[in-house]
Amino acid sequence: MNKTINERLKVTVIGCGQAGGSITAKIEEFVNDLGGNKANTSFVGINTSTEDLASVQLSHKIHMNNSKGAACNRENGVQDLAENIDTILEELQSYIIEDSIVFIATSLGGGTGSAIAPQLAEILLDEGYKVGMIVVLPADNESLKIRDNARQTFYEIEELKPRMGSIYILDNNATDKMKINNTFASLFSSVLCINNKSQDGNMDLAEIEACLLTPSFSVITRANKNNGTTANIIDVLSRDSNIFAKREDKTITTMGISEAVSAKESKIDMTDLRKEIGTAPTEFHGYLSESEENVIILSGLTMPYSRVDAMTESIQKEADIIKNSRKATTEVRSGKNIDIFATPTVEQTTTIKDKPKGLTALEKLRAKKISR
Ligand SMILES: Nc1nc2c(ncn2[C@@H]2O[C@H](COP(=O)(O)OP(=O)(O)OP(=O)(O)O)[C@@H](O)[C@H]2O)c(=O)[nH]1
Ligand SMILES: [Mg+2]
Structure with missing residues (x-):
């Protein structure tokens, strides 16, 4: 077996926040182990949290200064980005491989990655980069705040979708994060290792790139050399433990199949496969991959709207919890005046409604002093 990274495929992965950074670090690890060419691949982590950044192994790390972390609050994440954008952008661009496909990885539910990833994606798109994404849906049992962040981030990305390349949507409902x-x-990395050497047909560089650059949701499946049967591919795609969000219909725009074997030895029946997983207007099919793996890329799928709708409904059902917590933390009750003492106390002589609004505690104290 000669599984090595395709020398000519140029990819930059930018991990935002903790999940994005961890996923990016994992990809870098695989790419290094598979002899990836440093001139054609680049891996960057961006975070406000020094702790998170220190915990991942990445060749490039960008720390957003003067920030303690967003603590699950996307507005903090955006604010931190706004304050650092010029320095960050310059450093980030220095790490992006020229003419590469840039994938931005993030969880949808945190406060940092989910806030900065869509912003960076839009900025890089405006600058003319080819941009795809790798995003993570929260599990159903995660906090309301995380699910609500994820809902917002999903729709921000949805808006950018037509301008972007593939979006790999991972689902934390599937199994554990790591x-x-x-x-x-x-x-x-198996996609990056596609390298067909067959007279029956090859998935060439342009075709692999076309799979990665087809807008909307995309999934990747793999089967080992002896397991590349139609039934097995369908089975892997439909398992509950599949890490990608579930497909909600049979729409496919681009299908890429790189087989381990020759066309004659192929155990994939295209008619059956199309019947089960859908027919793509564009199909790329290569044989005898040097990696000796069967790799299937389905791109241009319908986004997992029902999954996000269900999440939105679960948030709405718990809306009272949010309302009450907001009340508990922001609503100020004033004490009842029970008039036990005949002469009013100092506080009562300066009633709240007499005080001009918007004063600081110190100013309020000073006002009190004068009125005495
Ligand atoms: N799949 C996966 N999910 C993760 C990982 N780390 C965190 N998550 C999920 O990501 C969401 C939380 O977002 P994080 O990425 O930790 O947050 P962040 O972007 O660092 O933002 P803050 O910590 O809020 O500043 C939750 O849904 C977690 O379940 C990871 O390594 N892999
Ligand atoms: Mg974090």
Whole structure:
């Protein structure tokens, strides 16, 4: 077996926040192990949290200064980015491989990555970069705030979708986080290792890139050399433990299949496969991949709207919890005046409504002093 990274494919991965950074680090690890060419691949982590950044192994790290972390609050994430954008952008661009496809990785539900990733994606698109994304949906049992962040981020990305390349949407409902990172990094590097050497047909560089650059949701499946049957591919795609968000219909725009074997030895029946997973207007099919793996890329799929709708409904059902917590933390009750003492106390002589609004505590104290 000669599984090595395709020398000519140029990819930059930018991980934002903790999840994005961890996924990016995993991909870098796989790419290094598979002899990736440093001139054609680049891996960057951006975070406000020095702790998160220190915990991942990445060749490039950008720390957003003067920030303690967004603490799950996307507005903090945006604010931090706004204050650092010029320095960050310059450093970031110095790490981006020229003419590469730039994938921005982030969780949808945190406060840092989810806030800065869509902003950076839009900025890089405006600058003419080819941009795709790797995003993570929160599990159903995660906090309301995380699910609400994810809902907002999803629709921000949805707006950018037509201008972007593929969006790999991972689902934390599938299994544990580290397993998801590992599986995705492994699948993604298998795409980077597609290298067909067959007279029956090859998935060439332009075709691999076309799969990665087809807008909207995309998934990757793999089967080992002896397991590349129609039934097995369909089975892997439909398992609950599949790390990608579930497909909600059979729409496919681009299908790329790189087989381990020759056309004659192929165990994939295209008619059956299309019947089960859908027919793509564009299909690329290569044989005898040097990686000796069967890799299938389905791109231009319908975004997982029902999954996000269900999440939105779960948030709405718990709207009272949000309302009450907001009340508990922001609503100020004033004490009842029970008039026990005949002469009013100092506080009562300066009633709240007499005080001009918008004063600081110190100013209020001073006002009190004067009125005495
Ligand atoms: N799959 C996966 N999910 C992760 C990982 N780390 C965190 N998550 C998920 O990401 C969401 C939380 O976002 P983080 O990426 O930790 O947040 P952040 O962008 O660092 O932002 P703050 O910590 O809020 O400043 C939750 O849904 C977690 O379940 C990871 O390594 N892999
Ligand atoms: Mg964090």
